[in-house]
Amino acid sequence: MEVISKQLSVSSEIKVVALAGGVGGAKLAHGLAQLLPPERLTIIVNTGDDFEHLGLTICPDVDTVLYNLAEVNNPAFGWGRADETFHVLEETKRLGHDAWFMLGDKDIALHLLRRQMLDAGMTLTGVTLELARRLGVTHPVLPMSDQPVRTMILTPEGELPFQEYFVHRRTEPAMLGMRLAGLEEARASDAALAALDEADAVVFCPSNPFVSIGPILALPGVRERIAQTPTLAVSPIIGGRALKGPAAKMMAEQGLEVSAAGVARHYACLVDGFVLDEADAGLADAVRALGLTPFVTDSVMRDKAGRRRLAEKVLAFALSLREERGGE
Amino acid sequence: MEVISKQLSVSSEIKVVALAGGVGGAKLAHGLAQLLPPERLTIIVNTGDDFEHLGLTICPDVDTVLYNLAEVNNPAFGWGRADETFHVLEETKRLGHDAWFMLGDKDIALHLLRRQMLDAGMTLTGVTLELARRLGVTHPVLPMSDQPVRTMILTPEGELPFQEYFVHRRTEPAMLGMRLAGLEEARASDAALAALDEADAVVFCPSNPFVSIGPILALPGVRERIAQTPTLAVSPIIGGRALKGPAAKMMAEQGLEVSAAGVARHYACLVDGFVLDEADAGLADAVRALGLTPFVTDSVMRDKAGRRRLAEKVLAFALSLREERGGE
Numbered sequence: 109m110e111v112i113s114k115q116l117s118v119s120s121e122i123k124v125v126a127l128a129g130g131v132g133g134a135k136l137a138h139g140l141a142q143l144l145p146p147e148r149l150t151i152i153v154n155t156g157d158d159f160e161h162l163g164l165t166i167c168p169d170v171d172t173v174l175y176n177l178a179e180v181n182n183p184a185f186g187w188g189r190a191d192e193t194f195h196v197l198e199e200t201k202r203l204g205h206d207a208w209f210m211l212g213d214k215d216i217a218l219h220l221l222r223r224q225m226l227d228a229g230m231t232l233t234g235v236t237l238e239l240a241r242r243l244g245v246t247h248p249v250l251p252m253s254d255q256p257v258r259t260m261i262l263t264p265e266g267e268l269p270f271q272e273y274f275v276h277r278r279t280e281p282a283m284l285g286m287r288l289a290g291l292e293e294a295r296a297s298d299a300a301l302a303a304l305d306e307a308d309a310v311v312f313c314p315s316n317p318f319v320s321i322g323p324i325l326a327l328p329g330v331r332e333r334i335a336q337t338p339t340l341a342v343s344p345i346i347g348g349r350a351l352k353g354p355a356a357k358m359m360a361e362q363g364l365e366v367s368a369a370g371v372a373r374h375y376a377c378l379v380d381g382f383v384l385d386e387a388d389a390g391l392a393d394a395v396r397a398l399g400l401t402p403f404v405t406d407s408v409m410r411d412k413a414g415r416r417r418l419a420e421k422v423l424a425f426a427l428s429l430r431e432e433r434g435g436e
Numbered sequence: 437m438e439v440i441s442k443q444l445s446v447s448s449e450i451k452v453v454a455l456a457g458g459v460g461g462a463k464l465a466h467g468l469a470q471l472l473p474p475e476r477l478t479i480i481v482n483t484g485d486d487f488e489h490l491g492l493t494i495c496p497d498v499d500t501v502l503y504n505l506a507e508v509n510n511p512a513f514g515w516g517r518a519d520e521t522f523h524v525l526e527e528t529k530r531l532g533h534d535a536w537f538m539l540g541d542k543d544i545a546l547h548l549l550r551r552q553m554l555d556a557g558m559t560l561t562g563v564t565l566e567l568a569r570r571l572g573v574t575h576p577v578l579p580m581s582d583q584p585v586r587t588m589i590l591t592p593e594g595e596l597p598f599q600e601y602f603v604h605r606r607t608e609p610a611m612l613g614m615r616l617a618g619l620e621e622a623r624a625s626d627a628a629l630a631a632l633d634e635a636d637a638v639v640f641c642p643s644n645p646f647v648s649i650g651p652i653l654a655l656p657g658v659r660e661r662i663a664q665t666p667t668l669a670v671s672p673i674i675g676g677r678a679l680k681g682p683a684a685k686m687m688a689e690q691g692l693e694v695s696a697a698g699v700a701r702h703y704a705c706l707v708d709g710f711v712l713d714e715a716d717a718g719l720a721d722a723v724r725a726l727g728l729t730p731f732v733t734d735s736v737m738r739d740k741a742g743r744r745r746l747a748e749k750v751l752a753f754a755l756s757l758r759e760e761r762g763g764e
Contacts, residue, residue: 163491163551195521199545203570213541217527220544223491223551242531 122148122308122427125337129154129320130169131186131352132344133313134176135409137247139419140311141177142412146246150303151177152296154315155232155251156259156288156323159271161209162200164219165226168271169320170236170251171218178243179412180214186352189214208276233297250303252324255294259319260287270319279354282361286318288326296327304333309426312341314407316355317374318362331378338429340381342407342422343368347387351408369394376400381429383407383422401429450476450636452754453665457482457648458497459514459680460672461641462504463737465575467747468639469505470740474574478631479505480624482643483560483579484587484616484651487599489537490528492547493554496599497648498564498579499546506571507740508542514680517542536604561625578631580652583622587647588615598647607682610689614646616654624655632661637754640669642735644683645702646690659706666757668709670735670750671696675715679736697722704728709757711735711750729757 124144128137128151137151154169168187175181175189182188192212201207211219218239225235231254240249259270263281273279296304304310312321321341325331345368350356359366364374368388375382376398384391385407395402403425409415452472456465456479465479482497496515503509503517510516520540529535539547546567553563559582568577587598591609601607624632632638640649649669653659673696678684687694692702696716703710704726712719713735723730731753737743 160555161552162548163555164548193521193523195523195541196545196548199542200549203545203549203567205545205549213521213523214527216544216548217524217531217533220490220492220524221528221531221533224489227488227491239531 122423122430123303123306124149124309124311124423124426125303125307126151126311126313127154127315127321127324128152128169128173128313129315130157130172132409133169133315133320134172134181135415136311136313136342136418136422137173137249138176138179138412139409139415139417140422141247142416143419143423144247146248150248150250150300150307152250152252152300152303152324154320154323155253156257156319157270157274158256159258159269161271162205162211164211164216164223165232166209166211166219166271167222167232167236167251170249171215173249174236174240174243174245177240177245177247177249180243185210188212209271231297233299248299248303250297250300252296252300252330253294253327254297256290257294257323257327258289259323260289261319262286274354279357283318283354283358284361286322288323291326294327296324296330301329301333304330304337307333307337309423309430310334310337310339311422311426312339312375312379314342314344314351316344316350316353316358317371318355318358325378334378338381338426338433339379340383340403340422340426340429341371341375341379342383342418343371343385343388345371346385346407367391369398372398372400372402380433381425383425401432450751450755450758451631451634452477452637452639452751453631453635454479454639454641455482455643455649455652456480456497456501456641457643458485458500460737461497461643461648462500462509463743464639464641464670464746464750465501465577466504466507466740467737467743467745468750469575470744471747471751472575474576478576478578478628478635480578480580480628480631480652482648482651483581484585484647485598485602486584487586487597489599490533490539492539492544492551493560494537494539494547494599495550495560495564495579498577499543501577502564502568502571502573505568505573505575505577508571516540537599559625561627576627576631578625578628580624580628580658581622581655582625584618585622585651585655586617587651588617589647590614602682607685611646611682611686612689614650616651619654622655624652624658629657629661632658632665635661635665637751637758638662638665638667639750639754640667640703640707642670642672642679644672644678644681644686645699646683646686653706662706666709666754666761667707668711668731668750668754668757669699669703669707670711670746671699671713671716673699673716674713674735695719697726700726700728700730708761709753711753729760 720730
């Protein structure tokens with residue numbers, strides 16, 4: 109991780125919590141981690157996509173964040189490890205397994221260690237922090253909860269577990285709604301709530317508002333803490349499209365306006381500021397009309413430097429929002 | 437699998453149960469499987485060596501038998517798969533795992549399927565039969581029990597789980613004794629007992645008498661059934677040495693005579709016949725003095741044909757023992 113730039117000496121003094129899902133969230137988290145030291149940045153990650161498969165507990169968003177922060181992610185896929193082989197999965201296929209979920213050999217290594225630690229009674233938070241340590245990740249990466257919350261997608265064919273809908277069915281069925289199975293029994297982890305208590309600013313990364321950020325917000329205590337903190341969201345929709353994943357399709361199927369403004373409306377009661385891509389500069393007024401402060405910048409993170417550049421803008425924006433709210 | 441040889445039309449009409457541990461047991465089981473159709477051969481395999489590792493349930497003897505019968509075993513190692521890679525294990529090492537137990541990528545594929553099936557509530561017997569089916573193995577390979585029985589080795593440093601003693605410590609500590617943890621709660625599987633009930637002959641494969649055959653014999657109901665059936669053992673000790681594994685060392689440490697005759701004495705109350713290698717022809721009288729019928733042959737199985745050759749001898753010997761006992 110690079111040294112913190114001097115221009116950001118001010119923002120480096122604030123404590124930031126980033127809420128993240130998979131690819132887009134992992135990219136901005138990586139940008140923020142290039143700027144802020146571990147004691148000033150906590151990343152709370154969605155676990156609604158998690159599932160049990162091949163006897164393993166698979167945490168797609170947590171792992172995407174870990175792999176990106178460790179800089180061992182596969183940039184071509186957006187999931188999994190770079191320089192990966194698939195020998196185990198190929199053999200499971202020969203043994204009759206319907207291998208619809210791609211797990212590479214290095215990825216499986218991490219999953220076996222997770223399985224072993226979970227079986228030994230560690231919490232998912234403890235396991236994730238230990239895996240982060242072993243990957244050389246120094247920033248706290250926290251699963252949103254230690255209890256299983258599983259996103260179920262309501263479709264015309266009935267309810268589908270998220271990965272079944274997302275990977276196996278390639279988001280083909282229409283999404284009529286969603287349900288978070290296990291939510292009644294779940295609570296945000298103590299570490300996640302403590303990080304929110306201490307945060308000077310909260311950043312919603314450019315992740316899917318429904319299935320990535322939504323489950324984190326649904327946990328008791330999270331919304332209340334966010335309401336007390338300067339908060340901004342980065343739009344995952346640019347030019348009416350999602351860079352990755354089914355966010356745009358989901359918005360259309362739920363009758364929402366498929367645009368950055370539609371996302372801003374979805375977050376209107378929760379955030380103070382909203383980051384729009386330059387392609388959506390024309391929506392700034394619509395965002396302002398919702399009572400949110402708009403901020404327009406190039407929000408496409410093409411490489412490591414691009415992640416850092418967006419993170420710098422986001423931190424500067426967070427500081428200005430904080431001043432607007434009277435420097436709480 | 438080859439067609440059953442005509443010379444063995446008689447022995448092919450008897451039902452045989454083979455008790456097996458790892459390498460030596462798997463070799464003779466493979467020889468028998470070349471001669472007998474699935475409905476006339478059942479292999480009951482030791483599970484005392486099983487352990488939980490990396491979140492997986494590892495059944496070394498069961499898998500060695502399965503891989504040998506499927507002819508996908510690694511002939512160089514005596515364990516694991518041929519044409520194997522170790523990408524997962526190498527990554528677990530990089531992630532700080534003390535990878536003292538070798539698991540190749542193809543081997544891990546099988547273990548993930550086992551984990552998944554066990555998690556789904558299947559018995560170890562059901563899982564093993566399903567894995568056998570997927571590997572193309574048609575003979576019933578039965579773990580001795582569906583309850584965990586774990587061989588603990590008593591050493592001067594205290595008690596060690598078997599794989600810890602055998603693989604991690606390379607059988608270095610002296611074996612003062614052994615204990616089968618979980619035996620009180622365990623019973624032989626219904627399928628294993630039924631096979632013994634129907635058996636016309638029982639064969640103790642050339643496996644370790646203490647840690648391979650011993651645990652199977654310790655299960656309630658097994659010895660009684662064996663006592664009612666013509667039974668023979670093939671010596672795992674040839675010329676005072678074990679071809680593989682710690683049997684000779686264990687015998688010495690327990691003050692037993694390290695020879696085929698020492699093994700025969702250990703089995704004296706259980707078996708009717710005892711197969712000695714030609715190198716031990718001079719021990720035939722000692723075997724006879726124990727009240728057992730000796731049978732001398734070349735018992736080293738150097739290749740697939742050698743396995744079959746020994747199996748032919750063993751079946752012919754079993755038939756003659758059956759006639760001696762009055763053709764029960």
